[in-house]
Amino acid sequence: MTVNCSLNQQVLRTDASGMPMEWISYQQAVRLYHLDVVAYTCGTPLYEIHGGINAITGKRSIIEVNSIIATRGNTRALFRARQRYTPPLNNPALFKRDAHVCLYCGNRFQDKFLSRDHVTPVSLQGQDVWNNVVTACKRCNNHKAGRTPEQAGMQLLAIPFTPTHAEYVYLQGKRVLTDQMKFLLAHFPRTSPLHDRLRLEGKNSLGEPRLSI
Ligand SMILES: [Zn+2]
Numbered sequence: 001m002t003v004n005c006s007l008n009q010q011v012l013r014t015d016a017s018g019m020p021m022e023w024i025s026y027q028q029a030v031r032l033y034h035l036d037v038v039a040y041t042c043g044t045p046l047y048e049i050h051g052g053i054n055a056i057t058g059k060r061s062i063i064e065v066n067s068i069i070a071t072r073g074n075t076r077a078l079f080r081a082r083q084r085y086t087p088p089l090n091n092p093a094l095f096k097r098d099a100h101v102c103l104y105c106g107n108r109f110q111d112k113f114l115s116r117d118h119v120t121p122v123s124l125q126g127q128d129v130w131n132n133v134v135t136a137c138k139r140c141n142n143h144k145a146g147r148t149p150e151q152a153g154m155q156l157l158a159i160p161f162t163p164t165h166a167e168y169v170y171l172q173g174k175r176v177l178t179d180q181m182k183f184l185l186a187h188f189p190r191t192s193p194l195h196d197r198l199r200l201e202g203k204n205s206l207g208e209p210r211l212s213i
Pocket residue numbers: 102103104105106107136137138139140141
């Protein structure tokens with residue numbers, strides 16, 4: 001096997017219309033090639049997998065796995081399902097949505113110093129949903145306690161939002177390659193706050209004080 005990158009590098013799978021679907025491993029990608037459901041590929045070649053020798057032709061099969069592969073399937077049904085899709089809420093994705101910035105003090109932190117804050121606290125019937133949660137450093141979260149921002153005299157730096165399917169695929173990515181990122185960005189809503197936040201992620205290292213997002 002010829003490898004142009006780490007074996008852990010994930011492949012971005014899209015549907016036949018090019019809508020981002022999920023991250024898969026190179027093994028899963030090879031399986032899709034074997035199942036003959038790969039419609040076309042984009043991006044850069046990541047892996048070259050050498051298979052067995054064909055008994056009739058005597059030739060060895062070679063599969064080139066690209067960074068982005070489009071697979072055939074029922075696109076219209078998937079599209080409809082995606083319109084109604086609400087991604088599951090989890091802290092790693094939430095912190096990434098907010099660029100690891102506490103939305104109260106504006107400082108940037110490593111995950112271990114961050115927490116999920118319910119803007120309207122659960123004790124006041126606030127829900128545990130994307131639209132009601134923000135990244136907060138533990139200090140700000142403790143200070144806010146069981147109060148709304150208004151009650152606590154704290155100002156939210158950005159409005160929480162529910163990621164679209166494409167945005168959530170990005171939020172789940174472990175190490176997103178430049179070509180994969182470009183592809184995903186093209187599927188974000190034009191008004192997505194992630195456009196600005198990604199520029200911020202690229203420019204600043206963790207720990208820089210006072211970032212406005
Ligand atoms: Zn804070």
